[in-house]
Amino acid sequence: MEAGTPDLVKLEDLRVPGQLSGRKHILAILVENKPGVLARVAGLFSRRGFNIDTLAVGPTDDPSVSRITLTLDGAVHPIDQVTKQLHKLVNVLKIRDMEPEETVAREMALFKVSAAVENRAEIIQFADIFRAKIVDVARRTMTIEVTGSADKIEAFERMIRPHGLVEMVRTGEIAIARGHE
């Protein structure tokens, strides 16, 4: 339907765009670096019943601005409604719904695994395959740092879990748009 068409708009041609995208979304939210801003964002999600999958907050190149990166499921939540509600917060400056094709997204995880001497070689091999780093070795455990997409971290977890996962910690994804040619 063109805006400038001379004929009348036929009502039967009008459609409402679909609300649910069905995929994971990464939202990059630039907010003012002020006290209580995270509480406003988090409170909005809880009272509107939006479920955050991961959340990462940190400074940006501008000290007055912080960046909140969060991921949520577009099969459950209408992303359009989420971003519009976020925009109503006065401290929210800009929201970007990152395009998956044009985004570099990374998450970091630390895995502490029980590592008896006879298993260490195998664990180190897994770490190599995943381009992970051994960052701590103790008598009974090894700690491995993995960086990558959420999928990669989950794959690594599946590999390492049979060895005895003592503890795991993940940061939540951060993302940046790819540079343009």
Added chain:
Amino acid sequence: MESLKAEGVKNAFGIPGGANLPMYDAVVDADFRHVQTRHEQAAGHAAEGYARASGNVGVAFSTSGPGATNLITAIADAMLDSTPTVFITGQVKSELIGTDGFQEADILGATLPFVKHSFQVTDARQIPEYVHEAFHVASTGRPGPVLLDIPSDFFRADIEYEPRTEPVELPGYKPSTEGNIKQIRIAAKALANARRPIFYTGGGVINGNASEELRELAASDQFPVTSTLMGLGGFPASSDHFLGMLGMHGTYTANMAMDRADLIVAIGARFDDRITGKLDEFAPHAKIIHIDIDPAEISKNVGAHIPIVGDVKQVLPKLTREYRALQTDSGRMEAWWTQIRAWKQEHPLFYEPSTDGEIKPQSMVETLCKVTNGEAIVAADVGQHQMWAAQYYGFDRPRRWINSGGLGTMGFGLPAAIGAKVACPDELVTCISGDGSLIMNVQELATCVTEKVPVKIFLMNNGYMGMVRQWQQLFWDRRYSGVELGSSPDWVKLAEAFGATGLRVEDEADLEDTMRAAVETDGPVLVDVRVTQEENVYPMIAPGNAAREMVEAPGLVR
């Protein structure tokens, strides 16, 4: 105080306490009127009533802790009804914050879900800037409540003061007001093609001061108009084009017209559940044009086919111009109007008239309308009386009807009437209340008397919390629980105890004269009107039902 003056504040409502003592010291010399209420909640509702009657920002003050928490209901109420308000709370001294000091409450944290925005002052020098920003945020875009929490030591600080009058620059706050012209053109063309259109108008028309623009658009053709509870008065109730209120207790005609429409133009309305009923069966044949200043309202509950984000006052004239340029033939709506007129004829608002002198609540509202020539400002509480007032008063002008629509706050009416009277001292301000609601803020009769705010209260006294009783009767097999109010208090004596005039009327024959006497008596008056005890509000769409399953008043002759 200087900052408030710079914002043009002429009236404020509130109660002092430890943490805002320094501000109240400044109130002594301030050149605006401070109305001392008897409870902070009432100060908040009075600020709302003031804002709704005048269109200006309403202001309420409280101290820290319990003073501030008492404001919360009013803040939430202002949020749901988009009422431009600024709430200034005192806070414990900055060095005591976080120590659970005496009368410390995290009011900023507690009100986060209910505010459009909020500020806590952390340096006295921020006060002029924050006050300026608070008024800007409260009154622009979709209006709403803004909280300003000020630790008591900052009230006392001597700062270099320069009034802030420059335009506010908030990088994260830029409401779009104009409306996308391409979308408006598409909307005009869709409208030109509609055979069964209806305008569904809401509180945005009142807040946006756009009733004239709405009348212009409706007059461009034979467009039928219905209104939400919050929008009443935005379009004249006496117009032939008006179908009455829609929704749970809306007219048969308005609800059926929504059900059968092929095109709904939502103007400053938000598809609340009290309007849509069962969402899946709402307006099954209609395409939706949704005009709203808040983009988040668009497609929130009901998907919009043609969204237009903007201020209705700016969008409607453009839509009128574009529509008129199309020069369509209004003959296409003839069958629609035949249908609408038939509905109006066969399904009017109806109640069984009284036969034995008993006062029917509906007739009480009709009589009040007659006595006041339909021109009073009517502040209502929440419940059956509110619905009957909305159905039977017939508001022809905006800002005459002030009620708690979104939050449904019992106890809203009297303080809101006080606020409206302070805003419009030359107007007749009435409060229609119920015996369940009025007692929730009845202490404000003292405010009416001591602050000389002569509101006229018409109490629809049926001895019940009537709306809850109606639901228990209809949906809980008449097992009444917690709804009987008995005969306490004696309202006439209560009014007199406060120093107001109390009147009572029990016979329909005396109703009009008593109401006239109330209007003509100086000072605040409370009229205890004894009405039918178990009368129900009809029509009614039961919660979760579709509009066409609406139940009409028993006894309506077809």
